[in-house]
Amino acid sequence: MRYVGSMSDPTEDQLAALGTAFETFARRYKLADALRSERPLAELDKAVLLYVAEHAGCGPTDVARFLAVPTTTLSSATDRLVKRGFLKRERIEADRRAVALTLSESGAIYAQAQVEAYRQMHMLMLSRLSPDERDQFIAMITKIVYNDS
Amino acid sequence: MRYVGSMSDPTEDQLAALGTAFETFARRYKLADALRSERPLAELDKAVLLYVAEHAGCGPTDVARFLAVPTTTLSSATDRLVKRGFLKRERIEADRRAVALTLSESGAIYAQAQVEAYRQMHMLMLSRLSPDERDQFIAMITKIVYNDS
DNA sequence: ACAAGATATGACGAAGTTCGGACTACTCAA
DNA sequence: TTGAGTAGTCCGAACTTCGTCATATCTTGT
Numbered sequence: 408m409r410y411v412g413s414m415s416d417p418t419e420d421q422l423a424a425l426g427t428a429f430e431t432f433a434r435r436y437k438l439a440d441a442l443r444s445e446r447p448l449a450e451l452d453k454a455v456l457l458y459v460a461e462h463a464g465c466g467p468t469d470v471a472r473f474l475a476v477p478t479t480t481l482s483s484a485t486d487r488l489v490k491r492g493f494l495k496r497e498r499i500e501a502d503r504r505a506v507a508l509t510l511s512e513s514g515a516i517y518a519q520a521q522v523e524a525y526r527q528m529h530m531l532m533l534s535r536l537s538p539d540e541r542d543q544f545i546a547m548i549t550k551i552v553y554n555d556s
Numbered sequence: 557m558r559y560v561g562s563m564s565d566p567t568e569d570q571l572a573a574l575g576t577a578f579e580t581f582a583r584r585y586k587l588a589d590a591l592r593s594e595r596p597l598a599e600l601d602k603a604v605l606l607y608v609a610e611h612a613g614c615g616p617t618d619v620a621r622f623l624a625v626p627t628t629t630l631s632s633a634t635d636r637l638v639k640r641g642f643l644k645r646e647r648i649e650a651d652r653r654a655v656a657l658t659l660s661e662s663g664a665i666y667a668q669a670q671v672e673a674y675r676q677m678h679m680l681m682l683s684r685l686s687p688d689e690r691d692q693f694i695a696m697i698t699k700i701v702y703n704d705s
Numbered sequence: 706a707c708a709a710g711a712t713a714t715g716a717c718g719a720a721g722t723t724c725g726g727a728c729t730a731c732t733c734a735a
Numbered sequence: 736t737t738g739a740g741t742a743g744t745c746c747g748a749a750c751t752t753c754g755t756c757a758t759a760t761c762t763t764g765t
Contacts, residue, residue, distance in 0.1 A: 417682035421690050425678045428697045434624075435701070451752070468713065475583075476755050484713060484751090504713040504760045529574045532700045541570050544696045547689055548577045551561035552584070553679045598722070617742065626724050631744055633722090653731045653742040 421485075422527065436528070453521060455484050456510065460518040464507040493517055508514060597640075600625065600633050602670060605642060605659065609667040613648075613656040642666055 448456070451474070458470050471481040485508065493514030496506045511520060512514035533541050597605070600623070607619050620630040622691045634657065637643035642663030658665060682690050 417679055417690055421682060421694055422675055422678045422696065422747085424571055424694045426674055428694070428701045429674075429678075432697070432701050438695065444589075451751085455688055458588055466713075478714075479716095479754070480752050486715090487647055487751095502713080502761070504758095506714075516656045525578075529571045529578075530566055533570060533574065535700050535703045538564055541566055543692065545570055545577070546695045547685055547696075548581070549573065552577045552581045553683050555683045584762070600722085608729075615742070616744095627743070628725075628745090632724085635744090636721095651742080653729095663711050 440481070448493075448517075449493075451480070451484050452488055455481070455488060456514060456518045457521060459494065459508045459510055460515065460522075463509045466505050467508065471506070488514065576646050578659075597642075598633070598636070600629070601637055604630070604637060605663060606634050606670060608643065608659055609664065609671075615654050616657065619657070631673045637663065651656050 433466060447453075454474055457471055459465060461471065466487055467481050468478055470485075471478045474481070485494055485496065489496055492511055495509050495511050495514075497509070499505055499507045533544075536544055564681065603623055604619055606623060608614060611618065616630050616634055617627055619634075620627045623630070632644055638645055641660055642662050644658050644663075646658070648654055648656045682693075685693055
């Protein structure tokens with residue numbers, strides 16, 4: 408049984424085109440990311456690093472909630488990051504159960520490199536569009552992402 | 557030392573906007589995917605299933621190459637899929653070293669459901685744009701993804 | 706003031722994944 | 736026929752995720 412939409416719904420062709428574009432996009436993205444040197448951090452760890460970069464002093468629970476993973480999983484992640492010297496965990500006195508997460512020097516460098524890599528990729532992507540299209544594209548994807556329905 | 561681009565390069569604002577949009581996009585995408593019932597297949601396994609759905613009779617090496625993972629990793633994936641009854645592995649006589657991968661009945665159903673879920677998501681995304689914008693958006697993302705530079 | 710309950714983390718371990726190295730079986734060219 | 740190359744799999748080490756349990760600390764109703 409197939410849903411028959413109104414005239415203003417996206418067409419099947421549009422959906423198909425978008426699907427294949429995304430599929431290809433995701434694969435390339437992964438490939439580009441994979442060619443980093445040394446043992447790359449786990450996906451989760453990178454996400455944690457970037458989050459802490461933007462929210463210095465936050466607690467593990469905050470990060471876990473944001474990334475939608477169990478706190479124990481996040482605990483493992485911070486463990487790894489601390490062990491590699493990318494993250495600092497410090498008890499705070501306002502609430503001595505809690506810890507405040509901050510990036511170490513090298514953690515900040517790593518995060519910065521990561522951000523830069525993304526920037527490069529975005530640059531490459533946008534550079535394939537004309538200047539006019541760039542604004543349009545960004546406006547559209549923003550509309551898609553943020554317009555909760 | 558920062559690279560100073562030409563006037564027609566994407567602006568920092570554009571890059572930043574695109575970055576945050578993607579970040580949010582990726583997170584939502586993951587969440588939506590996570591709400592499937594029963595033990596969900598590993599990410600790799602799903603990718604394998606979808607690939608085989610489109611390339612019935614292909615061999616493990618084909619899939620491994622396409623997904624850019626070692627053949628041993630792909631072997632594990634097919635093992636799991638066969639064990640769950642989603643995939644069939646059959647020796648072919650043209651080359652008796654090779655095996656041909658095909659979806660089982662339930663594998664096809666699963667793949668179909670997966671495709672449908674993506675379709676839904678793409679539908680939701682496109683529905684936030686006006687009909688005119690949809691074509692424009694697809695044209696742009698296609699240009700971005702396929703125009704190798 | 707304090708017992709009871711909520712919170713923030715960490716320790717531990719089971720279950721599951723990735724992937725290098727070794728191995729089997731088969732094909733092919735000389 | 737033999738040696739090199741190819742398709743796949745098996746095994747095991749290293750890692751991740753995440754549930755369960757244990758530890759400190761807050762917080763509060765009384």
